[in-house]
Each structure stands twice: as C-alpha cells, then as structure tokens.
Amino acid sequence: MSSIISVKGLSVSYERKRVLTNIYLEIDTGQIHGVIGPNGAGKSTLFKAILGLIDTDSGSILIEGKSIEEVRKRVVYVPQKNNVDWQFPATVFDIVLMGRYPFKKIFQRLNKEDKQIAMDALEEVGITHLKERQIGELSGGQQQRVFLARALCQQAEVFLLDEPFVGIDITTESKIIQILKKLANEGKTLMVVHHDLSTVEEYFDKVILLNQRLVAHGNTDETFSPENIKKAYGGQLPILHKTGGIG
C-alpha cells in the first residue's frame, strides 16, 4: 500500500498557543481513516493545515509528493457543519455544480457533461428531488448530502470530511458511509473526523488518535484499543453514544 499524504513534523499554533505538536503521518491510499480525539484536540486544525488554509510553525505536508497548491482540485474538503452560513440564495443544484469549477478556466462555462456529473452525484446520494430547493431551507441531514454530492462532483482523489455525521439521521448516516466505502474501494483516500466511538470499528480501516500530539495511528483493530483511547482522551474512557463499541 502506498502513502498519498505525508505529514512530517507538523506543529501549529494560534496566537502562540500550540495546538498541534510534531505530527508525523503517512496516509495510505484506498482507505478510510478515522480522525478521533476530544474537543480541541486539533482535528479540524490538522485538516486546515493539510489544505494549506492556515499558517504552520514547522513541518512539511505533501500530497502525492506535491504541495497542496499543485493538487488542490484533487482534494475535497467538507468543513465542520456549524461553520457555514446559509443566508445566501443558491439552489441545491447550484451548490453541487460548484464541484465542477476547479476544472474550469476563468469565465469558462459549465457544459452538459458538468451538469450530467452533478445530476449523477445528486442521484447517488438520493436527493434528486431536492434539486431546485434553496440550500438554506433544507434539514441538516439533507444539507450534508448536498455537500457530499458536491464532493462527488469534484471527482477528487482525497476527501477530508470534518464530522459528516453530526446532526443527521441513522438512515442518512448509513447511506453516506456506504458511499464513502465505495469511494475507498475505488482507490480514493478519505479522512473523516468522527466523534461516535461506537461506530469507529465498523466505519474505519485505520484510525488516527489525536490530542495535540499523535497518540496512535494504524489499523483500527489493533490501534483502537481502550489503552490508546484513554491516552487520547486524557486518561478517561469516554462514554459511548450508543451501545456496543469498545470492549
């Protein structure tokens, strides 16, 4: 298996407060990697650093051996939901179509093929019927599906999804995880920030346990151990959201 994202010695601070310290990660292709850790652990910050959206103190991040600037359109990012403001008017179809813009030159128009790709993405996530609706008028789960459709539309190699399952129903969640697993089977690489520890073993091939430092990274069955989870959560075993999960 080969690594597609390589993080070496990454440290990040906000206003001199260290939030990520000396992170080394090699992310393999064709797998779903869960990013797990308590609130404030630096999970979203890790994504922003990979995407080149924030300044870093030190370290290097390469995707396919290149800088993010060179491969940006092959990388999809769906931010943590509550950071998005839906006041501006746009239909579901508009939003999904935005996934095609990275492939266009400035002023170049979207064509039939782009629209077909967008339609296929809507179909895939099961929201074709919502196509003409205003994004701001959708439920949280429907909005999540719209972002996933846009991500599919971009036909990227790397997907960074920050808590895609927050505030959505169980049917939507299983639909989304099905799509993510299919993408991984097609050789795409996915990193998913996730809080529900009871579904980690079912969802992820690998886990990255983070709490400002890298606590552990590896195959879920070996790495997602009570010992490592305790380490990541500051000595306490967190309460699970659902029954089952860690032994």
Ligand SMILES: Nc1ncnc2c1ncn2[C@@H]1O[C@H](COP(=O)(O)OP(=O)(O)OP(=O)(O)O)[C@@H](O)[C@H]1O
């Ligand atoms: N723009 C910012 N300015 C200052 N501090 C920030 C900023 N963004 C995040 N932080 C701080 O950095 C730390 C890591 O934040 P981050 O958002 O990466 O955590 P997280 O692991 O994603 O948490 P959560 O599970 O709550 O989403 C937190 O202590 C947070 O308060």
Ligand SMILES: [Mg+2]
């Ligand atoms: Mg976060």
